[in-house]
Structures are given as C-alpha cells and as structure tokens.
Amino acid sequence: MVLNLDFNKSIYVQIKEEITKAIASGELKINESLPSVRSMAENIGVNLHTVNKSYNELKEEGFLNIDRRKGAIVAQLPMKIDNTTRQKNKLDLELLVAKSYLSGISKEEFLSLS
Amino acid sequence: MVLNLDFNKSIYVQIKEEITKAIASGELKINESLPSVRSMAENIGVNLHTVNKSYNELKEEGFLNIDRRKGAIVAQLPMKIDNTTRQKNKLDLELLVAKSYLSGISKEEFLSLS
Amino acid sequence: MVLNLDFNKSIYVQIKEEITKAIASGELKINESLPSVRSMAENIGVNLHTVNKSYNELKEEGFLNIDRRKGAIVAQLPMKIDNTTRQKNKLDLELLVAKSYLSGISKEEFLSLS
Amino acid sequence: MVLNLDFNKSIYVQIKEEITKAIASGELKINESLPSVRSMAENIGVNLHTVNKSYNELKEEGFLNIDRRKGAIVAQLPMKIDNTTRQKNKLDLELLVAKSYLSGISKEEFLSLS
DNA sequence: GTGGTCTAGACCACG
DNA sequence: GTGGTCTAGACCACA
Numbered sequence: 246m247v248l249n250l251d252f253n254k255s256i257y258v259q260i261k262e263e264i265t266k267a268i269a270s271g272e273l274k275i276n277e278s279l280p281s282v283r284s285m286a287e288n289i290g291v292n293l294h295t296v297n298k299s300y301n302e303l304k305e306e307g308f309l310n311i312d313r314r315k316g317a318i319v320a321q322l323p324m325k326i327d328n329t330t331r332q333k334n335k336l337d338l339e340l341l342v343a344k345s346y347l348s349g350i351s352k353e354e355f356l357s358l359s
Numbered sequence: 360m361v362l363n364l365d366f367n368k369s370i371y372v373q374i375k376e377e378i379t380k381a382i383a384s385g386e387l388k389i390n391e392s393l394p395s396v397r398s399m400a401e402n403i404g405v406n407l408h409t410v411n412k413s414y415n416e417l418k419e420e421g422f423l424n425i426d427r428r429k430g431a432i433v434a435q436l437p438m439k440i441d442n443t444t445r446q447k448n449k450l451d452l453e454l455l456v457a458k459s460y461l462s463g464i465s466k467e468e469f470l471s472l473s
Numbered sequence: 474m475v476l477n478l479d480f481n482k483s484i485y486v487q488i489k490e491e492i493t494k495a496i497a498s499g500e501l502k503i504n505e506s507l508p509s510v511r512s513m514a515e516n517i518g519v520n521l522h523t524v525n526k527s528y529n530e531l532k533e534e535g536f537l538n539i540d541r542r543k544g545a546i547v548a549q550l551p552m553k554i555d556n557t558t559r560q561k562n563k564l565d566l567e568l569l570v571a572k573s574y575l576s577g578i579s580k581e582e583f584l585s586l587s
Numbered sequence: 588m589v590l591n592l593d594f595n596k597s598i599y600v601q602i603k604e605e606i607t608k609a610i611a612s613g614e615l616k617i618n619e620s621l622p623s624v625r626s627m628a629e630n631i632g633v634n635l636h637t638v639n640k641s642y643n644e645l646k647e648e649g650f651l652n653i654d655r656r657k658g659a660i661v662a663q664l665p666m667k668i669d670n671t672t673r674q675k676n677k678l679d680l681e682l683l684v685a686k687s688y689l690s691g692i693s694k695e696e697f698l699s700l701s
Numbered sequence: 702g703t704g705g706t707c708t709a710g711a712c713c714a715c716g
Numbered sequence: 717g718t719g720g721t722c723t724a725g726a727c728c729a730c731a
Binding site for chain 6: 509510511525528529539540541542543544545
C-alpha cells in the first residue's frame with residue numbers, strides 16, 4: 246500500500262482513502278489483516294494516533310474489524326444498502342462529475358474509470 | 360439554486376460546490392448574474408464574508424467574473440486543460456468509484472450520473 | 474449537567490452517557506447548544522480531546538450536530554429505527570435484566586425505571 | 588449456551604455475560620457444571636487463560652463455585668442485597684432506558700424483556 | 702504484543 | 717472564538 250501524502254487533505258483521511266481503494270480493488274482481501282497501528286505509523290512516518298483514527302473510522306463504517314488478537318482485519322463487505330451513505334456518495338459523485346466536466350474531463354475519460 | 364447547508368462542513372465550500380453544480384448542469388448560464396453577496400448571505404442565513412469567500416475563489420478558478428456593475432456573473436467556460444487539476448479530479452473519481460462500489464452503488468446508477 | 478466520574482468506566486463514555494440521559498430526560502432540549510469542548514473540558518477538569526471524543530461519537534450516533542458557528546447542539550431526535558442499534562440495545566437490556574435479577578433487583582424496582 | 592463472540596470487545600467479559608444470562612434464564616441450573624476451561628476454550632477458539640479469567644471472576648462474584656473434581660458449577664444464587672451493586676445496576680438501567688428511548692424502543696418492547 | 706484512553710501543547714481553517 | 721488535526725509520551729487492559 247503506497248501512500249503519497251498530499252498536504253491539502255488531512256493525513257488520516259488519506260490513509261482511509263488508500264485503504265478503501267485497496268479493499269475495493271481487491272488488493273486487500275477479506276479477513277486479511279492490516280499492519281498494527283504502531284507499525285503502520287512507523288512505516289509512513291506519522292503519529293500512532295493518526296493511523297488509529299483512520300482504522301477506527303473504517304471500523305465504524307463497517308470496512309474493518311478490530312480483532313483484539315489479530316489487530317485490524319478487512320471485514321466482510323457490509324453490503325449495507327444503507328441509504329444515507331449511498332445518498333451521500335451519490336451527491337459526491339454528482340459534484341465530482343460537475344467539477345470534472347468543468348475542468349475538461351471528457352465523457353470518455355470519465356467512463357473509463359467506472 | 361437550492362442550498363441545503365450542512366453546518367457541520369465548511370460552509371463556503373458548500374456554497375462553491377452548489378454553484379459549481381449549477382454551472383455544470385446549465386442551471387446557471389454563461390453571463391448570467393448571481394445574487395449579490397449581500398442578498399445571497401441573507402437568503403441562506405450566513406455571514407456576508409462567507410459568501411464573499413466562495414465567490415472570490417470561484418473567480419480565482421475562472422468560473423465567475425466579478426463585474427462592478429452586474430456583480431458576479433458566470434464566466435465563459437475556461438476549458439482549461441490544466442493537467443494538474445485534471446489529474447487531481449481523476450484521482451478523486453477513482454476514489455469515489457471505489458467508495459461507491461463498496462457502498463453498493465451499481466454500475467447502472469453510477470453511469471446514470473455521467 | 475452533573476458529572477460524577479466513576480473511574481471504572483472511561484471518562485469520555487461517561488460524558489456521553491450524561492449527555493444521553495440529559496437529552497432523553499428533556500433536560501437538554503432540541504437545538505439547545507452545549508458548552509464548547511474547551512469550556513466543558515475546563516469545567517469538569519479533563520482534557521479537551523476527551524470531551525471532543527464524546528461530542529464526536531454523539532454526532533456520529535445522530536444525537537448532536539456540530540455547527541461551525543454555534544458549537545455542538547442537540548439534534549432532532551433521529552427516530553432512527555436503525556435496527557442494528559435497536560438490536561444492540563435490546564441485547565444490552567437483556568444482559569442488564571439478567572444481572573439485575575441476579576443481584577436482587579425486584580421486578581417492581583425494575584419496572585419503576587421504565 | 589451459544590457464544591457469538593465479538594472480537595472487538597473484551598472476550599472474557601463476553602463469556603462472563605453469556606454465562607450470567609444463562610444462569611438468570613435458568614438455562615444453567617444450580618449445581619450444574621460448566622464445561623472445563625480447556626474444552627470451553629477449544630470450542631469457542633480462544634485462549635485457555637481467557638476462559639479461566641471469566642470463570643474466576645464469576646467465582647469472585649459468587650455465581651460459580653470451582654470444584655476440584657467437578658470443575659465449575661453454578662452456585663446457589665447469592666441473593667446478595669449488596670447495595671452497592673444494586674445501586675450500580677439501577678444507574679445502568681436508567682442509562683439503558685434512556686438510550687433505548689432515544690433509539691426508538693417502545694415501552695412495550697422494553698417491558699417484554701423484564 | 703495489541704488497541705484504548707488520557708494528557709498536553711500546538712497549529713490551522715473557519716466564521 | 718469554534719472545532720479539526722497532528723504530535724508526543726504515557727499508562728492500562730487484554731490476549
């Protein structure tokens with residue numbers, strides 16, 4: 246998992262995002278365990294609490310389980326047809342489609358990502 | 360232009376986003392003028408400076424022109440092939456596609472937004 | 474809001490609990506604003522981050538809104554018939570009923586609390 | 588006695604809770620013996636010491652007797668009118684009633700648990 | 702060894 | 717002024 250930190254976004258959000266992408270892409274598989282907060286923090290050179298916050302929010306969102314024995318492991322996909330988050334994602338998508346359109350991303354490019 | 364503000368998030372960013380969406384969707388047309396900072400602020404119940412900041416950043420980004428007489432008007436689409444922002448948007452899209460996938464947004468729904 | 478800290482439970486949980494009770498009892502009304510994290514922390518003699526964590530979890534659970542202008546305010550009761558939390562509460566109740574029974578709380582006393 | 592362990596929470600506490608519920612419900616009867624620490628640990632896939640800790644605390648609280656020959660057996664109900672724990676349970680109940688109320692558990696449902 | 706919690710002090714974005 | 721984030725260092729419960 247490569248982390249290219251971008252100093253515009255908060256670090257813990259970027260960590261969450263990288264993990265999210267890794268799960269979605271299959272790079273991280275269900276039940277696979279992630280590095281401990283301490284080792285991950287050391288690896289990427291941030292504070293332990295920063296990683297902890299990322300893991301915890303991912304746990305809240307149902308993507309990770311924190312197992313007292315094995316640390317953080319990738320959860321079963323919640324398949325939560327949780328309408329609140331779906332709606333939120335939809336709004337985010339709409340916004341991004343608008344921004345992309347205005348910054349000149351062609352429909353072809355856009356579709357190539359789906 | 361309906362503004363459903365979430366006072367949990369950054370207000371001026373939300374205003375920017377709503378305007379961005381309105382331009383992209385054609386709800387706001389080129390050369391059309393937006394409400395004055397003052398009236399917009401009053402309408403949505405926020406501080407005048409907050410709206411001002413939104414308008415100014417949109418001007419910086421080339422989406423609005425500030426005209427002394429007509430106030431803020433929608434600019435010609437810059438169609439800036441600014442590769443930095445295009446790349447950034449692309450990454451954001453990838454992330455959002457991943458998140459949407461994990462929250463159960465079907466490909467059909469996804470495409471319906473493009 | 475009186476806080477009798479019990480050193481068995483974590484502080485931030487106790488703060489959450491006191492606020493939860495205050496909302497349920499009507500002591501804190503909808504849209505009423507709570508003290509800022511800083512002042513609350515000062516009042517009860519704990520660290521700012523501890524209070525912050527309480528407020529944030531209550532926000533996640535839908536009981537508080539964090540308004541950038543007014544600080545934390547009591548949310549509209551979510552009336553979330555969110556079955557996960559209902560189920561969790563039900564299990565907690567069953568457990569507590571069992572414990573109470575075994576520690577000699579009569580049915581009368583028990584019912585007097587509902 | 589079904590054990591649905593959540594490895595997110597303290598394991599030995601969950602074991603204690605399940606046993607407590609089983610005693611209160613009559614599923615485990617007085618003088619009935621529980622599985623040996625070893626077999627219980629094997630069954631639910633946890634460390635032997637973890638189960639041991641659960642049994643020991645239950646012994647301390649007067650719910651189990653540890654018999655060298657028969658292993659752990661359910662004790663006579665202590666019916667301890669220990670006012671400290673009664674008071675504590677009462678507070679816990681009040682809290683849970685508040686939480687349940689806020690998560691939409693009707694009074695009927697609530698009473699059905701007593 | 703793991704994560705959970707608390708403290709302390711700092712800086713930043715926002716309104 | 718508000719909350720949000722990050723760092724640093726410490727202690728604890730748990731397995």
